[in-house]
Amino acid sequence: MMSRLKDRRSNTSIVRLGDREIIAEGLRLNFWADISHRCMTASWPAFIAGAALVFVIFNTIFGFLYWLGDNPVSNVKHSDYIDYLYFSIETLSTAGYGDMHPQTHYGHFIATVELFTGIFSMSVMTGLIFARFSRPRARLLFVDNPVISTREGKPTLMVRLANERHNVIGNATARLWVIKNIVNRDGEVLRRFSELFLEKSEHPALALTWTLFHVLDDNSPLYGLDAEGMKAASVSLVVVVSGYDVVAAQTIHARKTYDHSKIRFGQRYADILEELDDGRVRIDYGRFHDTLDG
Numbered sequence: 001m002m003s004r005l006k007d008r009r010s011n012t013s014i015v016r017l018g019d020r021e022i023i024a025e026g027l028r029l030n031f032w033a034d035i036s037h038r039c040m041t042a043s044w045p046a047f048i049a050g051a052a053l054v055f056v057i058f059n060t061i062f063g064f065l066y067w068l069g070d071n072p073v074s075n076v077k078h079s080d081y082i083d084y085l086y087f088s089i090e091t092l093s094t095a096g097y098g099d100m101h102p103q104t105h106y107g108h109f110i111a112t113v114e115l116f117t118g119i120f121s122m123s124v125m126t127g128l129i130f131a132r133f134s135r136p137r138a139r140l141l142f143v144d145n146p147v148i149s150t151r152e153g154k155p156t157l158m159v160r161l162a163n164e165r166h167n168v169i170g171n172a173t174a175r176l177w178v179i180k181n182i183v184n185r186d187g188e189v190l191r192r193f194s195e196l197f198l199e200k201s202e203h204p205a206l207a208l209t210w211t212l213f214h215v216l217d218d219n220s221p222l223y224g225l226d227a228e229g230m231k232a233a234s235v236s237l238v239v240v241v242s243g244y245d246v247v248a249a250q251t252i253h254a255r256k257t258y259d260h261s262k263i264r265f266g267q268r269y270a271d272i273l274e275e276l277d278d279g280r281v282r283i284d285y286g287r288f289h290d291t292l293d294g
Contacts, residue, residue, distance in 0.1 A: 072107025139252035172206040172243035266292040
């Protein structure tokens with residue numbers, strides 16, 4: 001998942017891709033240039049705090065404009081600013097309790113501008129909230145560590161995942177990529193990615209768990225690499241899973257990135273499935289991330 005943290009230096013940001021951090025410098029992006037994306041990717045506390053801040057700023061400004069006029073609103077005692085602020089809140093939110101109302105042309109003009117601002121801002125806020133709630137999210141649990149061990153007489157890379165919702169993800173498709181450093185003919189170190197062939201890359205109905213298998217044969221980009229070789233090549237793995245959520249009736253996507261240090265050699269996953277005497281299947285998620293020698 002990508003997160004952006006502002007550095008102290010000007011025009012510098014730290015982009016986090018999985019476990020890797022990339023320092024980006026010299027890119028000047030205006031805050032308002034991509035405000036929709038910022039609203040969609042901000043955390044819920046930050047999103048609510050930002051919306052509340054905008055609401056307070058709008059009412060502060062309009063309350064001040066009312067206060068500048070000559071009794072533009074009726075039933076305001078002593079022309080106190082706090083009363084105009086309350087009236088602004090009622091107008092901006094289109095509540096209109098009726099105890100205070102504009103009584104001059106100036107008051108009606110400011111109220112008209114504020115009503116338009118309120119309707120527009122509430123429409124934008126409603127759309128953003130709906131978009132955030134309706135955005136499809138996959139609740140897929142990825143294992144903490146990929147493992148490499150012998151399976152059916154062949155060294156095999158394995159990655160396990162599970163559907164936390166236990167609903168059906170139809171036509172689930174998985175793709176496994178490796179990103180590593182290579183040296184070209186000119187001696188330059190380049191970062192390249194290759195797709196790893198999976199024994200089974202599709203699942204008709206992913207509801208419980210799924211283990212991905214990639215055989216480390218001579219056709220594999222990882223062939224012959226041990227832990228030191230993967231470290232030297234700065235190997236990273238990227239798992240991408242997509243499918244159709246039959247409950248939400250939407251296509252969902254999930255991604256997980258692993259650094260070479262996460263790969264465990266000579267290990268296999270602990271069995272988490274058990275068939276009970278009554279025919280039911282028991283899944284022990286407490287052992288989902290456990291690995292055993294083998």
